[in-house]
Amino acid sequence: MTRVIHQRDIERRSVRLRAREFAQDVLLAGAAEARDLPDPAARFQATRPTYEEMVKAGFLKDLIPAKHGGTGLSATESFAMVEELSAVDPGVTLTLLATTLGLAPLMSSGNQDQLRRHLPVFLSGSGSPLAAFAFSEPEGSANFENAESSDTGMQSTAAPDGTGWRIDGSKNWISNAYGWEGEGPDLMTVTVATNSREATRGGSGAASDGERSASSATKELTVFCVEKGSNGLNFGEPINTTGLRTHLLPRVYFHGLLVNDRARVGAVGEGAQIVGAAFGGGAGVGALALGIGDAALSFALGYTGTKSRGGGIPIVGHQSVSFALVDAKIRLEAVRSLLYRAANAIDARADDAFELSVAAKIFASETVVDVISKLMLVVGVESYSDQTPLTFYLNEALALPLIGGSNNGFRRRQLSQCLRNA
Template sequence: MAIDFTLSPEQRELQLHARKVAEDVLSGVRETVAGLGTPEERFAATRPVYRDLVRAGLLRKQVPPPFGGTMTGLLDLALVAEELWAVDADVPLSLFSTGLGLMPLLMFGTPEQQERFLPPFVSDEGEPLAALAFSEPGGSANFQSAHPGTGMNTVARGDGDAWVISGEKQFIPHASGWDGEGADLFAVAARTDPDAPPQESLAVFLVPRPEQGLTVLNSMETIGHRGALVSRIRFDEVRVPAANMLGKPGDGILVLESAFGATAGLVGAFAVGVMRAAFRTVLDFARTERRGGAVPVIEHQNVGTLLADMKARLEACRYLTWKACDHFDKTGGREIELSLATKVFASETAVQVVYDAMRAVGAEAYTTARPLAGLLQDALAYPLFDGGNVGVRRPQLQRLFAQPGYDSLAAAEGRAPGE
């Protein structure tokens, strides 16, 4: 049977819808935030744009139908993400970071928890924000470490029918919320016993915006994604009902790995979108500019070689992303090898592709006259966030490879582990 990458009519309709929304809503974001001074000002300026994406149904698209959403699979989300990122990386990052913040609830929440917390995120109204509060100062790559004094430092202390959470988190998307008072919902990773290994104590808690105890320490200046916002925050004795824990102590490792396993493949789509924008920019330049010569730049072999290599890498990343997301869907999230490989390969390839686009344009690419320098600043984030490629994603692959009975052909042949 032939391999067919043709999208279904429904997927093609979704793709075109996302493309139109991106063109109509996102085209002016970079210019809007460019002249604003602080991270908070830039983020606040994107609020009406974020609202437009919510109104277009693109937040609800990240929630499965049983919970009031329209999500049909990770592959469809990848189609949406590529179209958005091909126009702007800032506001879509806020949108998909909210999806990441909801992922633990969607995958491990009880029906009661889902009914209690999801309605604001499936109404297509307003600008609701959810955040996964995972990373901590000093790094969290070794959050599973069982050695004394290592691992996650945020602690949830049991107090009757409640948990009381204290600790600092950083690199948390839009943790401050739109108004500096906090995101609407946090999924917070914390230890229920600082002396017990995370395999027995790590848990994830659902924390609606607390009335007291949440301090936004600072918003971090990033070189890319200038209209998005990441913060360092502190929880001081934030009290939540016992019913807000997802599962039981020790389940946090599975909850977190599952959430980040789902998003790994989507980072491939983010990277493809940025590569598309870079390729479009340099292709337009090469077809129209002569740079003092007799023919357009595209007629020169060096430039043609760069363009050919860029396009091949872009297409390879797109189809690896599709394969990874489709395989994740078909195996119910049990198989994440391709998602991990996609995250590593596509994120690092995007940096090379944007750099090649800049080489083709020359010195002007280093100015704000063209968007390439900004695209490179955006692309540099992808090997580093959502689990850094060096500290998190490659070690995850290493552990998979080391497992007894690892089958190196299972993912390629569309099989789940053990099949």
């Protein structure tokens, strides 16, 4: 029977191939050069030419919806792209994804003036434009909406100041926030509390302090645009991570940073919905994970198929080794199935798209960490050397259950809510 090839299949394949070629021809060498530098900011800066090539090759524009002037790849296509890039360097791939996350509040809730002001640089296909999504805070962010007392929930604030707002506070783990040279990104979308004083006093409602519970006291969150070089935007020492070494995660400080009311994205108090829409279900993180997992399996197959370790036959000839490789393959195929089921549901705007996307994020990110550590067991002691890539893959993958809404702090709670609502 002749298989019918749809136009969509051809396009999807071409996105994957384009990303695979770029990863091999440009990303591989660019990231490797940057990765071994001792200083986190220097490592990030060294990836700038590679990121610029990524932008020039259209990968940033691909991830911007067509209604905003981008190519508007489907979820299925963009996951294929992310997989291929991530298989070679998840850190630079995350820089690209974090830019689209930083733009997400604007694309969902920005007004025409904001879109006209901020989007063109990201659509131009040239330069190295960065956006950042500043949400997470040094004292925690899983309980961001909790307004029980002044030291719970989102701590960064924006208070009315003349015709605008004054932003104070700090954020941590903010991808791209440093910019390339410590000037900040082209655009940072910042989530802050705008009712902190009222919340601390117990709110304006009739309930007494005793009647207010953590679940009923909710912080009013609002999102603002902050531009690079703003007065009052400062950075602490970037975090020196063991994995994702081509990516940069600084601590950000806002010291009386003044913004015009025109910088407000959406309505006052709409922040939680805007942030929720930006984070989505997180399946994109699953695509990062699958790329790493496939690369790790591919290395293990090559190694075990060629090295005998003194035993006279390649070690894959031992049943314990070949069975472990089979198990890894099955688990990665299960990840792929759930990930692309989620992608299809997102593209079809199906009712279960969010639920599947959260499930794919959790399952992919945790399964891949486990698969890599089991592959290390069969490759053996050489897997622990920096002459083989398995510890690199493991270190990259370890971040994935924690980012994009950590699996326990956010994602399992969301899924549990979905189950209760079903």
